[in-house]
Amino acid sequence: MFSKVFSGAVHGIESRVVTVEADISDGLPVFDLVGYLGSEVREARERVRISLKNSGYRLPAKRITINLSPADMRKEGTAFDLPIAVAVLVSLGFLTEDSLKDSLFIGELSLSGEIKKVNGVLPIVYMAYEQGFKRCFVPAANVREGAVVQGIEVYGAENLIQLAGFLNKKIPLEPCMIKKEELKQGKEPYEVDFSDILGQELAKRAIEIAACGMHNILLIGPPGSGKTMLARRIPTVLPELSFEESLEISKIYSVSGLLNNNQSLIRNRPFRSPHHTITATALTGGGRFPMPGEISLSHLGVLFLDEFPEFNRNTIEILRQPLEENEITITRLTGTYRYPANLMLCAAMNPCNCGYYPDRSKCRCSSSQVRHYLGKISRPLLDRIDISIEVPQTDYKELNKQGKNETSASIRERIKRGRNMQYARYRNENIQFNSELSSKMLTSFCRLGKEEERIMEEAYNRLNLSARAYHRILKVARTIADLEEEECIGIRHISEAICYRSMDKKYWEQL
Amino acid sequence: MTKKEYWYWLCSISELSQKKKEAILSFFSSPEEAFKEKTEAFSRLEILTNKDIERIDNSRKESSVQENYAKLKSKGIYFVTIEDGEYPEKLRNIYESPLGIFYKGKLPAKEGVNIAVIGARNCSDYGREMARSFAKELAKAGVGIISGLAAGIDGAAHDGALMAEGDTFGVLGCGADICYPVENFNLYLKMCMSGGILTEYAPGTQPRAYHFPMRNRIISGMSDGILVVEAREKSGSLITVDYGLEQGKNIYAIPGRPGDILSDGCNNILKMGAKMCTETYDILEDYILTCKKITKGNKKNDKLLEANEKIVYACLSRIPKHLNDIAKEADFPIGELASLLFQLESKNYIKQIRANYYVTDIV
Numbered sequence: 001m002f003s004k005v006f007s008g009a010v011h012g013i014e015s016r017v018v019t020v021e022a023d024i025s026d027g028l029p030v031f032d033l034v035g036y037l038g039s040e041v042r043e044a045r046e047r048v049r050i051s052l053k054n055s056g057y058r059l060p061a062k063r064i065t066i067n068l069s070p071a072d073m074r075k076e077g078t079a080f081d082l083p084i085a086v087a088v089l090v091s092l093g094f095l096t097e098d099s100l101k102d103s104l105f106i107g108e109l110s111l112s113g114e115i116k117k118v119n120g121v122l123p124i125v126y127m128a129y130e131q132g133f134k135r136c137f138v139p140a141a142n143v144r145e146g147a148v149v150q151g152i153e154v155y156g157a158e159n160l161i162q163l164a165g166f167l168n169k170k171i172p173l174e175p176c177m178i179k180k181e182e183l184k185q186g187k188e189p190y191e192v193d194f195s196d197i198l199g200q201e202l203a204k205r206a207i208e209i210a211a212c213g214m215h216n217i218l219l220i221g222p223p224g225s226g227k228t229m230l231a232r233r234i235p236t237v238l239p240e241l242s243f244e245e246s247l248e249i250s251k252i253y254s255v256s257g258l259l260n261n262n263q264s265l266i267r268n269r270p271f272r273s274p275h276h277t278i279t280a281t282a283l284t285g286g287g288r289f290p291m292p293g294e295i296s297l298s299h300l301g302v303l304f305l306d307e308f309p310e311f312n313r314n315t316i317e318i319l320r321q322p323l324e325e326n327e328i329t330i331t332r333l334t335g336t337y338r339y340p341a342n343l344m345l346c347a348a349m350n351p352c353n354c355g356y357y358p359d360r361s362k363c364r365c366s367s368s369q370v371r372h373y374l375g376k377i378s379r380p381l382l383d384r385i386d387i388s389i390e391v392p393q394t395d396y397k398e399l400n401k402q403g404k405n406e407t408s409a410s411i412r413e414r415i416k417r418g419r420n421m422q423y424a425r426y427r428n429e430n431i432q433f434n435s436e437l438s439s440k441m442l443t444s445f446c447r448l449g450k451e452e453e454r455i456m457e458e459a460y461n462r463l464n465l466s467a468r469a470y471h472r473i474l475k476v477a478r479t480i481a482d483l484e485e486e487e488c489i490g491i492r493h494i495s496e497a498i499c500y501r502s503m504d505k506k507y508w509e510q511l
Numbered sequence: 512m513t514k515k516e517y518w519y520w521l522c523s524i525s526e527l528s529q530k531k532k533e534a535i536l537s538f539f540s541s542p543e544e545a546f547k548e549k550t551e552a553f554s555r556l557e558i559l560t561n562k563d564i565e566r567i568d569n570s571r572k573e574s575s576v577q578e579n580y581a582k583l584k585s586k587g588i589y590f591v592t593i594e595d596g597e598y599p600e601k602l603r604n605i606y607e608s609p610l611g612i613f614y615k616g617k618l619p620a621k622e623g624v625n626i627a628v629i630g631a632r633n634c635s636d637y638g639r640e641m642a643r644s645f646a647k648e649l650a651k652a653g654v655g656i657i658s659g660l661a662a663g664i665d666g667a668a669h670d671g672a673l674m675a676e677g678d679t680f681g682v683l684g685c686g687a688d689i690c691y692p693v694e695n696f697n698l699y700l701k702m703c704m705s706g707g708i709l710t711e712y713a714p715g716t717q718p719r720a721y722h723f724p725m726r727n728r729i730i731s732g733m734s735d736g737i738l739v740v741e742a743r744e745k746s747g748s749l750i751t752v753d754y755g756l757e758q759g760k761n762i763y764a765i766p767g768r769p770g771d772i773l774s775d776g777c778n779n780i781l782k783m784g785a786k787m788c789t790e791t792y793d794i795l796e797d798y799i800l801t802c803k804k805i806t807k808g809n810k811k812n813d814k815l816l817e818a819n820e821k822i823v824y825a826c827l828s829r830i831p832k833h834l835n836d837i838a839k840e841a842d843f844p845i846g847e848l849a850s851l852l853f854q855l856e857s858k859n860y861i862k863q864i865r866a867n868y869y870v871t872d873i874v
Contacts, residue, residue, distance in 0.1 A: 201845050358865060367663065495850035496846050498853060
């Protein structure tokens with residue numbers, strides 16, 4: 001007898017419906033799987049056969065054929081175990097076809113018949129909802145992840161017996177419900193706060209500006225000056241995630257299997273800090289069966305690259321294109337995958353090999369050594385970093401000062417206001433933030449007055465700026481004005497922006 | 512071959528030390544005779560090894576000497592010998608005077624004061640600024656600045672002199688057609704136009720560690736006084752000072768805080784009797800007869816500044832200060848402070864020497 005069950009497969013962070021067809025007919029007793037399968041899927045044969053047996057179903061000595069369609073799409077992962085088992089049960093008449101109406105199944109089976117957790121539940125359930133399915137059966141361990149999608153019933157099943165009992169209306173099972181309000185209010189507090197940091201006013205201010213306009217930022221300073229501490233606190237000043245943003249991040253984490261403990265949604269801005277030995281694939285995503293990389297895992301959050309010059313040059317250079325386009329496209333033989341990567345890059349580095357330049361009482365690096373160290377970062381990459389500052393060592397007095405430090409919450413309020421200015425300004429454009437302004441847009445959105453024009457010209461000549469540096473200063477000045485909710489860029493905005501200018505080549509040569 | 516070409520031949524045997532060249536000269540009385548002499552005659556000179564004689568033999572090819580000598584012109588390099596009238600008078604009076612000088616640009620004027628400004632290659636920002644400002648002010652007073660065109664203090668001194676459009680001379684430890692270190696290439700080009708590049712080594716000679724102490728005797732020899740800006744306890748600059756003392760030059764040093772390892776060398780020579788220098792006048796007063804008198808009183812007055820700018824300006828000194836510290840002292844929010852600093856910078860009162868570090872600017 002022939003039967004048909006629906007399941008889903010992840011492709012990038014989106015997913016597609018996969019139909020699992022089973023047929024039982026006379027012939028030699030074989031259990032056959034077809035449909036362009038990866039080896040994990042092929043191994044499902046043994047898992048399904050034995051888990052059915054251990055759940056109390058006896059497979060007859062007949063020819064069982066399973067087909068996963070569309071047959072031209074490569075299928076990976078263990079989530080097809082459950083739909084295959086259900087399809088077999090329907091073919092054998094243990095379940096009726098009616099009971100599976102508008103249902104979609106995903107889950108891995110253990111030999112005992114238990115249903116185990118799989119990756120990518122959220123994007124599949126979301127796709128099921130969009131495709132008009134009414135019910136989704138997922139592993140109990142993933143149920144909260146799937147239940148985030150509203151408008152579809154998501155059931156978490158512990159094992160095959162329970163699932164079959166429910167489908168036969170013998171055992172009751174409640175769909176998991178999470179209210180949208182519950183999701184919205186359930187923001188987890190951050191463990192860190194900007195009020196923990198003493199001094200470093202310049203760095204705090206620069207981070208505030210960077211976070212407001214999503215500018216990439218570079219911190220240069222000796223070891224122990226608090227660069228990492230500062231970077232870790234950047235997510236705490238970014239505005240809270242909207243439900244849609246949260247869903248988008250959760251999808252990526254779901255595909256990567258990083259939603260742990262039956263977590264339903266990622267509610268905090270991601271902060272990713274990969275070690276400098278990271279490979280290019282791990283950073284950008286990829287692999288034979290593409291998975292999201294660190295840049296996608298920090299989508300809508302912060303990617304922190306500590307010891308920036310120590311990263312493999314090739315690895316770092318790959319960042320250039322995604323930083324520009326806010327997504328990464330990976331093409332493999334089996335298909336093209338798109339992962340979002342709209343992130344704020346925060347890089348940190350020492351000023352020289354020993355880390356203490358320009359403190360000559362500690363640093364004996366020659367100027368050519370210092371130059372060599374700084375030169376490890378390529379110009380095109382520096383061109384994508386709008387703000388760069390020196391973070392000096394904090395002195396002892398500062399450490400013991402019991403001062404009133406501004407909390408992340410109050411900084412966040414200012415940033416929100418600054419961002420609202422940007423949203424309003426760019427509502428008719430396909431950009432959101434000042435950092436994304438193209439040079440063409442600059443002329444219309446960053447118009448300067450006569451006096452400001454003069455200051456810019458003076459700066460351009462006196463500081464030997466390049467055209468790119470000039471544009472970066474304008475963008476940052478725009479953000480500073482936005483923070484003050486000013487429509488026009490004033491002289492003080494420009495002069496402050498100049499202070500954060502990225503290191504121009506000529507500037508580095510002054511050593 | 513002309514007389515000068517024979518001199519060129521002798522000077523361009525770079526493997527021979529000064530002592531050996533002098534021995535050859537005194538034995539044969541002139542380079543021309545030495546060139547024409549048989550190989551055996553050289554072996555009578557005890558100071559020469561067999562290898563040296565072999566080298567001399569190899570170099571005695573009339574055509575290649577003439578060819579190389581002609582090339583000097585196309586490279587823009589001039590050559591004067593100790594017998595020529597243009598030869599710097601001051602160099603004649605030192606021990607081991609260089610037999611010939613290759614130079615680009617020009618030689619220091621016969622009359623007029625030259626001061627050597629020297630110091631560490633790995634110097635602090637403060638040292639660099641001091642060297643630059645001293646050189647600038649000295650050059651304004653008409654003093655020629657001599658240094659070694661090395662990284663750090665040397666480069667800053669040349670740069671300062673060029674800023675004042677004064678004469679500045681760099682003495683190299685390699686051929687005049689080689690710029691070492693390469694990062695000073697811009698300076699090198701500018702100095703060929705305003706000032707000069709001098710060396711006793713023939714074009715094409717690569718820089719060698721043992722060339723530099725010898726070069727230092729020319730730096731000290733050509734100058735009337737030597738100013739040490741920043742030097743560690745054991746520093747190459749002190750070799751120059753030793754030469755200077757042998758040659759009877761005035762030694763000046765900029766004092767540093769005790770314990771600052773970059774100033775240990777300076778403080779030591781101060782203890783030994785060098786003249787302490789905290790402003791340019793300390794040097795100029797020793798030569799005031801020959802120098803254009805500098806008018807005091809062109810010091811910055813802060814009447815042109817606004818109230819807030821004055822507060823910020825008062826926080827700054829010659830020692831680089833980070834924006835954070837200025838903000839703390841002046842008690843301004845970063846945003847406002849940044850624009851005040853920018854204005855001060857455009858009025859030339861202060862200078863940003865590295866990202867986010869500021870110093871007061873002089874003159």
